[in-house]
Amino acid sequence: MKKKSKNKSNCQEVILKGQPISPGIAIGKAFILDEDYIETPKERIPVHKIQDQIDKFKQAIHDTTHDLQTIIDQVGMRVSAHKREIFDAHMMILEDSQIIDQTISEIKNKQINADYAYFNIMRNYQRALSASSDSYLKERATDIRDLKRRVIRRIQGIHREQTGNLKDTIVISHELNLFDIYALTNNKVAGIVMQGGGRTTHTTIIIRALELPAIIGVPRILQKIKTDDMLVANGLTGEIILNPEQKTLKKCIKKRNNFKKYEQQYLRVAGVPSVTLDKNKFVVSANIELSDEVDSVIAHGELGIGLFRTEYIFMSEDKLPTEEEQYEKYMTVVKKIYPLPVTIRTFDLGGDKIAPFVETESEKNPFLGWRAIRMCLDMPDIFKKQLRAILRASVLGNVKLMLPLITSIEEIYATKLLIEEVKTELKSQNIDFDPHIPTGIMIEVPSAVMLADRLAKEVDFFSIGTNDLVQYVLAVDRGNARVANLYNFFHPAVLRMIKSTLKAAKKQNIPVSMCGEMAGEPLAVPLLFGLGISEFSVSPVMLLKIKQILRSIKFFEAEKISRHCMRLHTTDEIERYLRGVMDKMFPRMDEDNFFKRSYK
Amino acid sequence: MVEKTIHIQNSMGLHARPAARFVKIASKYPCHIEITKDDLTVDGKSILGVMSLAAEKGSVVTIRADGDKEQEAVESLIILLNEIYDEEEIQK
Structure with a gap:
């Protein structure tokens, strides 16, 4: 919303939009850092x-x-x-x-x-x-x-270092690298806005771990903003307000202080046990991609790692990582997080994540193509090297092994055979490993949901990956702007899929966690807990928020909420109902846009 | 002056990471080192030089060293290129 200002025309309040990558609200003078x-x-x-x-x-x-x-x-x-x-x-x-x-x-x-x-x-x-x-x-x-x-x-x-005091400024740049980020953090900047950048780049992951409010992908921002312009950058919504009017500024300062207050509250949550109001236990754990991220997980209290994605280890180099290189990374995480558990997922490449070490033809339907476990089983030598590295690390702590994109029992049989081969090799070489390493699978394809009762007999745990499950169940590619609005995990069909998975798992008495974006969506938390999800594996920045929400509910209330949701007919009704529930639980949070966005 | 011609066999050619490794080794020697592909000659101790050669798989390059330890320099660079190729083979 633009409003005519009485001041000079160049001081008009202007709103720009970008992609939020790290939550928080930064208010300060702009500092342009660019060629x-x-x-x-x-x-x-x-x-x-x-x-x-x-x-x-x-x-x-x-x-x-x-x-x-x-x-x-x-x-x-x-x-x-x-x-x-x-x-x-x-x-x-x-x-x-x-x-x-x-x-x-x-x-x-x-x-x-x-x-x-x-x-x-x-x-x-x-x-x-x-x-x-x-x-x-x-x-x-x-x-x-x-x-x-x-x-x-x-x-x-x-x-x-002499270009002025960077403290409390909002740094605007084309694209920053790791050097810049560390230098800026030392200078205590308030926030970061980039014209370019990507959601899954190394820089983004580090910015998020440092909890610095940040927005990327703001078109032509360098032409629109000058050093010393007053700015508000909202890392929750991606909104940037240039030259905010007095009234706007006041509102934003209030928002920022509220956000900080909530952050403080969450930090207090770090030390308290993970139990609901009626003393039911739950588990909140972290999704990580880099072994470096483990430090920021530890900073959030005694929480384990529910999903260690190993793709990054395979994507960051042009060559395949050796067994030793992998072992070193797994070992770091396993040792640091001990005695808490870490679930290591074997590499989930293909689809939109291209492996630099294999020559892949461009596929017509990459998400229905050669990816994840299919790729692993087709390249047993590479897969076995990873299994070896994980098994070797398993003896150093509390390790679980997880397989991505399982669609059939055969895939589990084939993988188990490889695991046994690796174990025999290790034994004959006198190398230690945990012989009882729990092995679980991702439930992220409708066929796995349909077979959940049988799969549950073969494995030690399930983890529901909603990102893929939603797109396969609803037949929606959310990268396609024309249909992206149809992608919604509150769709009744998705909820039924989750419920039926939980039912099958309960029969075999195996635990079910959730590691997709849905697990880190505050609105979904009471519903999922009520359905029977016992572990929420979320991005490190969401850890304490999800924990706090779970600590604020009673199990029987969550059950009631989930029962009600299952009776509703449309996605919209479900979302509206859950928003109402949340508004009652945390009356003042919505004004910070807190529940409208989650971070992967 | 020592000179040796070699066929680049690894799939990534002599850019990206192999270029960095090449330059690191080359820089250890006191002699002047250059590398030629077709009619382009670059400084073998310059990462941007080597990258700009764009020596892909199958191209023929000549490594030339002149000065102290010239023999040793050329030999170790050839060994490196073979090593890079071998590493790839193992991974296959």
């Missing part, structure tokens, strides 16, 4: 001053090397091998002899200023690399952009 912000006008340098420019340039490279080293030292032991590789690549490009030689000869031959020469040479490389189809090379284009910025700031004598 477009640096200006490198061309200057003609008299011959006797050329050497000065060259020295200045060499000094800038030297200083930037030092800056990077400082950041690496600060980050220190916390970084994983993958991040160290990113740092390495930065350093190699910074010290690249070809770039340095070319810049120096450009300065000499054209008699121009160092920053202009360096900017142009780096820009050419950046363009060439970003045009590449190789993801590794594309990533290097981001490195070059970042380095270009750093070195030029050094040449011009305004390096980032």
